[in-house]
Amino acid sequence: MFDKWLIRGDSLENVERDGTVAGFRFACRIADYRGCILSLHNGYYIEVDGTVYPREVQRFQVNGKPPRSFEEIKTCISEHWDFDDEGIVYVEAPGGLGPGVHRVGFQQSILSSYGYMPTDEEWIRNPPVPGQGAGAGKTEQICYYELELQKETAKL
């Protein structure tokens, strides 16, 4: 659900750290009708112009705190990502993205559910890799966006 609007159209920008472009970021919403306890948030399938950026190079910013890795997010059992709020996804990619329009593939993974499921033990041991539909809530397919890189570079 909300497939076309999960990434804010004018939010893709490069990120600069210590004077060099270290990657890019964009703003997104929850692909469901409810928020989630942050620990359940399991990362993203992110593909830009055919290159896939795995969970290990992603960080997530919400609730006015600095960007955190998904290993750290996993421990946030008493923090909530509210439905109304945007989160910012940071991707480590030295040099960042080139100017112009990029084709971005996106799928969120949040391990919320309607109750105990047969996959529970397996997902504790091996959290699903985002992009296979696991934890994708009401958006089972990968959504594609044509996003223009903003001229401003964010400073971290």
Add this chain to the structure above:
Amino acid sequence: MMKRGVSLYSYQQEQFFKRMDFRDMVKEVHNLGCDGIEIIDESLIRQYPNPSEEFVSRFKDTLAEFGMRAVTMDVNMDPLLYRDHVMTHKECADRLIQDIKLGARLGFQNLRLCGVPIDAMELALPAAEDYNVRIGKEIHVPFTIRPNPEQADKHSFMPSQPYLCQEVIELAERKSTRHVGVIPDMGIFQHRISGSRFAYLVRHGANPGALRAADRLYARGLRQDALVSALRERGYPEQDAVTSAQATAFRSDVDPRDLLEIVPYILSIHGKFYEMTEIPGAEGQYEELSIDYDAPFYYLHKGGYEGYINSEYEGQRDAQDRDLEHLADEVEQVRWHHEMVGRLINTYWHA
């Protein structure tokens, strides 16, 4: 008399696009001439499960401003929350107790639970009684009122709970409590492909004739493989046969008469609907062609039901493949639903 309300879930798209805030929604429901409010806790409560005092005051003040009642709060249970182990049933009960306290803080009468195991419900029951918040399990597709294990196991996104109703009633009786019950979702009375889903499928290449044929064959009792075969025999291409049969799969097939057995345990009802359309020849009157409301209302009245039915609009999702200007109008759809629900209440409760 059965009372009307709205689950603010119905306005999820308006909320997503920030076109309606909580107060706008409550005001709209008030203008429907009813006083019932239902919410999804994690959709509306900022920093769930520990909202600020300021949030709680504003929430209660807004309801008071429009003379509304906090009927049911829908809560969830995420077994993977701790990420280093699957939540135990004791931890599940603790989360439910936390939700009960939160529900009480906000003034709710009932909590709607999904996959909370019955033993966790029992552990939380003393808190439900202490805080005077009733806890009810939702009877949602694919579940049924009478046990139906085959049906309950057909869908992969819900935990299997074939004996849901029996377990709840047994617990209520054993504990002699009025604080546990069930919350039926009207979706269990769906009998054909919804208008919104039909339109979505056709936009994505489905064959309208095959979809209509699937509905007719379903009504004659054909299911799954037998339904696909029957469509093939009628000359529909393989893809059309499979797609159309799949479109009929998400059903409970509950007999409305079954409601009579559970009326005393019903805490509130989800008035699920997908698409309201004007009744041909009856200007200003609307119907939900895919879900039977008439017979269930008859049996709810016969059983003496006096609680709330809260509209739960879900058809907006089916139009979200379209552009912004072609999205469904949630406000209008809920208004039309209330026309139908109000009319049926008048038919049975005032007859």
